[in-house]
Amino acid sequence: MKYEITHYQVIQYAGGRKYPISAVINLYGKADAHVGKFKFYRKRDQLPDKDSKASSGFVTCHLGSEQFIEIVDILRNEKPVYLLYSDEHSLGTIATDAESVGEEEITDMGFDIDL
Numbered sequence: 868m869k870y871e872i873t874h875y876q877v878i879q880y881a882g883g884r885k886y887p888i889s890a891v892i893n894l895y896g897k898a899d900a901h902v903g904k905f906k907f908y909r910k911r912d913q914l915p916d917k918d919s920k921a922s923s924g925f926v927t928c929h930l931g932s933e934q935f936i937e938i939v940d941i942l943r944n945e946k947p948v949y950l951l952y953s954d955e956h957s958l959g960t961i962a963t964d965a966e967s968v969g970e971e972e973i974t975d976m977g978f979d980i981d982l
Contacts, residue, residue, distance in 0.1 A: 870926075
């Protein structure tokens with residue numbers, strides 16, 4: 868299963884250390900379809916053993932909170948971005964298309980620098 872992610876929503880939880888989730892990123896595809904979410908856990912030992920896919924195709928991925936910045940960075944800076952799910956491994960994945968080696972994401976900032 869593969870969804871192209873067109874937009875996302877970040878929810879960051881404050882306080883409440885007894886609540887195991889520190890953040891959620893909701894993922895949306897074509898026609899604003901809510902196709903999945905990433906749940907970030909405060910402690911790695913609270914992570915479920917497997918990701919899941921509902922009968923509707925909705926994917927829930929479980930990650931440690933230390934991966935939050937990396938996932939947000941991918942969502943902000945890459946295009947296209949995909950949410951994939953392996954039934955065989957009960958594993959969700961975030962992925963991009965292949966890029967050329969050395970491809971730069973930074974656009975011209977308007978600075979003239981003479982070296």
